[in-house]
Amino acid sequence: MDLTFSDSEAAFRDELRAWFEINDPGTMPTGDDAAYAWRRDWQRRLAEGGWAGVHWPREYGGRNATMTESAIFFEELGRARAPLPANVLGLLLAGPTIMTYGTDEQKERYLSPILTADEIWCQGFSEPDAGSDLAALKTKAVKDGDDWVITGQKVWTSGAQYSKWCMLVARTDLDVPKHKGLTYFLMDMEQEGVQIRPLVQITGEPEFNELFIEGARVPDENVLGGVGNGWRVALTTLMNERSGLAFFLQVRLRQLLDELIEEAAERGLLDDPVVADRIGYLHMKAEILRLTAYRGLTTIEKYGTPGPEGSLTKWMWSETNQELAQFAADLLGADALTTGNRWAYELLRSRGNTIEGGTTEILKNIVAERVLGLPRLKGAAA
Amino acid sequence: MNFDFTEDQQEIKKTARDLLSSRSSLAKVREAAEGKAYDPALWSELVELGWPGIAIAEEHGGQGLGAVELAILSEELGYALAASPFLATVTAAEAIGIAGTPEQQAQWLPLLASGEATGTIGSAGGLVPDADAAAVIVLIGEDGVARVLARAEAEVTPVDSIDPTRRAARVYAPPTHGEALGGDSAAAIDRATVVVAAELVGVAQRALEMTLAYVKDRRQFDTPVGAYQAVSHKCAQMLKDTEGARSATYFAAWAADAEPDRLPEAASLAKAAASDGGRDVTASAIQAHGGIGFTWEADVHWLYKRAQVDAALLGGSGTHRARLARLLAARLQPAAA
Numbered sequence: 001m002d003l004t005f006s007d008s009e010a011a012f013r014d015e016l017r018a019w020f021e022i023n024d025p026g027t028m029p030t031g032d033d034a035a036y037a038w039r040r041d042w043q044r045r046l047a048e049g050g051w052a053g054v055h056w057p058r059e060y061g062g063r064n065a066t067m068t069e070s071a072i073f074f075e076e077l078g079r080a081r082a083p084l085p086a087n088v089l090g091l092l093l094a095g096p097t098i099m100t101y102g103t104d105e106q107k108e109r110y111l112s113p114i115l116t117a118d119e120i121w122c123q124g125f126s127e128p129d130a131g132s133d134l135a136a137l138k139t140k141a142v143k144d145g146d147d148w149v150i151t152g153q154k155v156w157t158s159g160a161q162y163s164k165w166c167m168l169v170a171r172t173d174l175d176v177p178k179h180k181g182l183t184y185f186l187m188d189m190e191q192e193g194v195q196i197r198p199l200v201q202i203t204g205e206p207e208f209n210e211l212f213i214e215g216a217r218v219p220d221e222n223v224l225g226g227v228g229n230g231w232r233v234a235l236t237t238l239m240n241e242r243s244g245l246a247f248f249l250q251v252r253l254r255q256l257l258d259e260l261i262e263e264a265a266e267r268g269l270l271d272d273p274v275v276a277d278r279i280g281y282l283h284m285k286a287e288i289l290r291l292t293a294y295r296g297l298t299t300i301e302k303y304g305t306p307g308p309e310g311s312l313t314k315w316m317w318s319e320t321n322q323e324l325a326q327f328a329a330d331l332l333g334a335d336a337l338t339t340g341n342r343w344a345y346e347l348l349r350s351r352g353n354t355i356e357g358g359t360t361e362i363l364k365n366i367v368a369e370r371v372l373g374l375p376r377l378k379g380a381a382a
Numbered sequence: 383m384n385f386d387f388t389e390d391q392q393e394i395k396k397t398a399r400d401l402l403s404s405r406s407s408l409a410k411v412r413e414a415a416e417g418k419a420y421d422p423a424l425w426s427e428l429v430e431l432g433w434p435g436i437a438i439a440e441e442h443g444g445q446g447l448g449a450v451e452l453a454i455l456s457e458e459l460g461y462a463l464a465a466s467p468f469l470a471t472v473t474a475a476e477a478i479g480i481a482g483t484p485e486q487q488a489q490w491l492p493l494l495a496s497g498e499a500t501g502t503i504g505s506a507g508g509l510v511p512d513a514d515a516a517a518v519i520v521l522i523g524e525d526g527v528a529r530v531l532a533r534a535e536a537e538v539t540p541v542d543s544i545d546p547t548r549r550a551a552r553v554y555a556p557p558t559h560g561e562a563l564g565g566d567s568a569a570a571i572d573r574a575t576v577v578v579a580a581e582l583v584g585v586a587q588r589a590l591e592m593t594l595a596y597v598k599d600r601r602q603f604d605t606p607v608g609a610y611q612a613v614s615h616k617c618a619q620m621l622k623d624t625e626g627a628r629s630a631t632y633f634a635a636w637a638a639d640a641e642p643d644r645l646p647e648a649a650s651l652a653k654a655a656a657s658d659g660g661r662d663v664t665a666s667a668i669q670a671h672g673g674i675g676f677t678w679e680a681d682v683h684w685l686y687k688r689a690q691v692d693a694a695l696l697g698g699s700g701t702h703r704a705r706l707a708r709l710l711a712a713r714l715q716p717a718a719a
Contacts (some may be wrong), residue, residue, distance in 0.1 A: 001384060001385065001386065001387060001391070001450055001635075002383065002636075002640070003384075003640070004383070004640075005383055006383065068383050261711070262714060265711065276704050276707035277700065277703050277704060277707070280654065280702070280707040281654075283651075283706050284651055284654050284706060285626075287630065287651050288651075291385075291629035291632075291633050292625060292626060294383065294385050294629075295628075295632075297383070297385070298385040298386045302386055308625055309629075312622050315622060316626070361611075363618075364611070364614070364615040364618040364619075368608075368615065368617055368618050369614075372594055372618065372621060374594070374598065375608055375609040376609060377609040377610065377611065378605075
């Protein structure tokens with residue numbers, strides 16, 4: 001057991017820190033579009049420095065980083081108070097999925113613009129009637145000459161308004177059981193058949209959208225991984241979703257907690273035993289998250305497959321982030337309930353944490369079934 | 383970065399698991415609990431294996447291994463719910479080993495390493511494990527300073543704690559008796575605390591496994607009860623609590639030797655997490671077993687009882703959360719500290 005970074009990991013971190021010293025991302029501008037443009041520009045700078053896709057192989061412009069180095073990248077990104085790159089879905093989901101299933105032509109065409117944020121990607125999986133039960137999706141793709149014609153509706157599509165491409169899963173065969181008959185498409189968002197309607201969330205911001213797809217056309221060459229193989233390809237995308245980001249999130253949680261403790265100190269509240277107890281509790285949970293994320297990393301690096309820790313960190317983070325925001329409201333009173341206050345924002349935004357990227361209930365199903373080996377209830381799925 | 387045991391450490395864990403599954407089966411634990419007597423053969427065997435001295439320096443007759451190896455054994459003895467003075471003895475040895483004067487170390491460590499004598503550590507006013515038979519008692523005063531006492535220097539009153547798998551006593555000693563540890567009492571207590579946290583992790587792990595076996599087997603409405611989400615989600619929570627306590631405890635065991643500056647925080651983190659986790663997981667185990675879990679006949683209650691007493695030993699989670707808050711405040715405001 002050695003919880004210090006190896007020489008090469010430390011060197012990676014130091015080089016990255018030195019780069020962040022010179023390359024300050026600056027302050028996020030107000031307004032959704034301006035903020036997005038700023039994050040896009042930030043990714044271009046990361047790409048120029050060779051830091052945009054550290055976990056990508058060198059041949060695609062990455063650094064071939066180990067899992068630990070990738071974790072270090074996200075920790076340092078958080079520590080530098082830099083934003084996630086604009087094309088985070090492209091970097092973490094679309095890119096690796098194309099590397100796994102793409103033809104040489106597809107890799108050549110799509111990977112480089114993902115890295116440079118020249119082409120932004122969004123994820124067209126969820127539908128109004130297919131949330132946790134993804135395989136129940138109804139969007140249809142019908143062959144028409146060399147094209148597929150897509151009809152249906154997608155929802156919770158983050159960043160659709162800025163996206164050039166969509167990772168779209170649609171049903172291409174209605175006569176087979178629901179997990180079969182799905183196909184994964186790379187769909188051009190810039191066409192008449194795709195209409196985007198922003199969905200305003202409880203914070204008042206439109207982070208995600210509904211997609212109305214009516215006769216959108218996708219050429220045959222934009223099928224990824226073969227017709228009828230969409231479930232497997234989609235699982236690859238989903239499996240990529242939770243690694244790496246956990247480290248960015250745990251650092252952000254840590255920063256929020258430290259800032260809250262400072263606020264408590266300024267108000268002279270640290271000696272209050274109730275406040276101290278709560279701070280001790282949140283610190284414990286934040287540390288457990290950090291340490292469990294590192295244990296999970298070791299398990300993957302050493303044994304090649306994720307251990308139980310991997311299923312727990314998203315659950316731990318989302319729960320703790322909500323508890324932290326709720327404690328801020330208790331601690332700061334009226335301030336934390338006033339619109340415009342950052343803690344008021346956290347109080348609202350954190351409610352999404354236990355839903356986005358897999359609800360806590362689904363995570364518990366996954367843990368129960370795949371980690372603990374408990375039997376599945378008829379009709380329920382993990 | 384390698385947050386996993388070495389091959390040698392894994393071997394220790396496996397050996398302990400295998401050996402204890404027969405030598406300290408739940409039937410034997412029950413026998414010890416109901417007969418209010420430890421199995422002397424078990425203790426002799428642990429002594430023969432050199433386990434009490436695993437982390438005691440070689441110059442004092444121990445094996446000279448570290449806090450991680452000790453935590454591994456403690457976890458496994460907790461998993462087996464072993465009825466023995468192991469925890470009490472090794473925690474006393476940890477305290478004397480890190481903070482005892484050369485005389486204190488020379489006097490007690492060889493006896494503890496060889497198993498000729500047992501020891502214990504505990505708080506004045508708290509339940510002190512195995513104090514009635516201990517040759518040496520490390521007694522923590524209200525001021526946080528620990529004294530080393532030969533048993534004759536203390537008033538030891540055995541009590542029946544709720545955990546009959548381990549003997550307990552109240553200990554009192556007049557202020558003039560015994561001799562303060564030569565070094566930092568806090569460091570001594572922290573090292574002992576990590577060992578208790580490790581035992582709690584083992585107890586929680588056992589409670590989880592027993593529960594999983596039960597809910598896969600027990601059927602109601604023609605379905606294994608473990609298929610119901612009210613039950614399966616509780617089991618998922620038990621895993622989360624156990625693994626969280628494990629992360630914190632392994633970190634603390636590593637820090638104890640590798641980065642002792644971080645031990646105060648790490649030890650409190652581990653004990654807070656393991657106390658909460660141990661109590662919650664064993665309580666859930668009783669609940670998930672339903673009516674049978676509330677009977678004397680089922681074994682889950684031994685785990686709950688051990689977890690409750692361990693959770694209070696060397697400070698409960700509330701005490702350690704308060705300490706974490708103090709440490710954090712001092713770190714964020716160095717001028718005010």
